Amino acid sequence: MAEKKIMLGNEAIARGAYEAGVKVSAAYPGTPSTEISENLVQYKEIYCEWSPNEKVAMEVAIGASISGVRAMASMKHVGVNVAADPLYTVSYIGATGGLVLVAADDPGLYSSQNEQDTRCIGRAAQVPVIEPSDSQEAKDFMKFAFEMSEKYDTPVILRTTTRLSHSQGTVTLEDRVEPEDKVYERNIQKNVMMPGMAKLRHIAVEERTKAMIEEGCQFPINRVEMNDTKIGVISSGIPYQYVKEALPNASVLKLGMVNPLPRKLIEDFAKKVDTLYIVEELDPVIETQVKSWGISCIGKEIFTVQGEYSANMLRKAILGEDLDLTKPAQVPARPPILCPGCPHRSVYSVLKKLKIHAAGDIGCYTLGAVAPLNVVDTTICMGASISSLHGMEKAKGKEYIKDWVAVIGDSTFMHTGVNSLINMVYNKGTGTVMILDNSTTGMTGHQDHAATGKTLQGEDTNAVSIPELCRAIGVKNVTEINAFDLEGLEKLIKEEVAKDEVSVIITKTPCIFKVPASKVRCVANPDKCKKCKACLKPGCPAITMSREGVISIDDTMCNGCGLCQQLCKFEAIEKVGE
Incomplete structure (x- = not known):
């Protein structure tokens, strides 16, 4: 068997x-x-x-x-x-x-x-x-x-x-x-x-x-399932599953090949049913072609072009059944946040303090756009942070971008950011690029890339040096710094954004999931806490405040990065376990 x-x-x-x-x-x-x-x-x-x-x-x-x-x-x-x-x-x-x-x-x-x-x-x-x-x-x-x-x-x-x-x-x-x-x-x-x-x-x-x-x-991947001919449905992919759940007695043409469409198969099926529906998520790809052949069908007139479908949505749209009362209780929204100990949070804390805007990119660091950090102003596509900053400088001049930086991750820099940096240098741009190097492709599950020194199989390989690559492109000002060196990072950013040439700051600090678990934890001392809320500004999920305004740190979430400790001016937070 x-x-x-x-x-x-x-x-x-x-x-x-x-x-x-x-x-x-x-x-x-x-x-x-x-x-x-x-x-x-x-x-x-x-x-x-x-x-x-x-x-x-x-x-x-x-x-x-x-x-x-x-x-x-x-x-x-x-x-x-x-x-x-x-x-x-x-x-x-x-x-x-x-x-x-x-x-x-x-x-x-x-x-x-x-x-x-x-x-x-x-x-x-x-x-x-x-x-x-x-x-x-x-x-x-x-x-x-x-x-x-x-x-x-x-x-x-x-x-x-x-x-x-x-x-x-x-x-x-x-x-x-x-x-x-x-x-x-x-x-x-x-x-x-x-x-x-x-x-x-x-x-x-x-x-x-x-x-x-x-x-x-x-083709065997296309099949007709004839049942009650009052309703016929053409569908494919996951929406087919919703059709079978919502309309178990309907006749269905399940398309495995959605381009090009098997025209005669569709025409023959359409002739056998009284009312034909096209059920497909997103664009009316099948529907548009079927209608262009003169076949009467119902599609996006009653179905959305946005988001995922569901069996309940189809029941309501086709059968008129309103099942709102059967919906499960609404679960509170859980917006994505940077992990406790994430080096990006430290970088954004400094940028926010300096009131510097960031042209953003695709990765975990995109979360710098939302509260409480609110630093990232733009996110377009992979590698676009550097190119868009360059466009701003060419449109508005050097002074305009003195309170801007481009932020991009190490994997994204290797993806298409390097081309953008080449363009910036070649076309005599100015501006500061911050490469947030956490030594992984974080957002998709911590995969390796050309600068990590590991292949997909986990084998050792040559690791592209990002600093040397930047210098080879022609960037004269290339500096590496620990993301959690708040004082040094603040000083460095001030210096680099003031320059009338391209500069690159590389915050070389690994993702918290790429380093061995630490026994170090940060602990709050309520007796010293002045309730200034400085430690809350970066939005670390390990830190909470009581109704009385007293800070506490969840030791099951804290990994001892020390960001909150550096922000506290009253020594109300200390590291233990070092």
């Missing part, structure tokens, strides 16, 4: 890649995709890496595919934007060894800056998109994706979402297949995208798409 195992969607995707005979995987960590690579590492037959960014990861996978092996790249939806350049072009080149991009979308914005729909990118790039609905399909669809890639000479996007990536289901395990490596044959007409070659390859892409539209009607 085949072994069965309960797996996260991401774990099942990794298992599917293993069973499909994948040999190369490249990725950049990003919620909700991160666990794919973290699970792939267990399969020693697959080379796995953290690439510095998604563009590089995509190009690594493309190179492996061209050489003749099955390869994949994994990233979150906004990472697909970074990888778009090679993605759109490899659509023309195609795939020698199977090539799959796993793109993890985030309906509901659990950990992202937008609700981008990767299906739209698939359409624009003319790359087929398939979408599983549970963990078993996540594994099976990965295997199908590689077969599809090689049959139609195309990269394939497997789209997942946060709900699928992080939910569990039973998966039947199978053995790994070992497809023979394809023989590499030099073919500049196919692999060198100069205009003359690209024009011919575009024709091949159009023919490929036509074939998939027709043959997709027989």
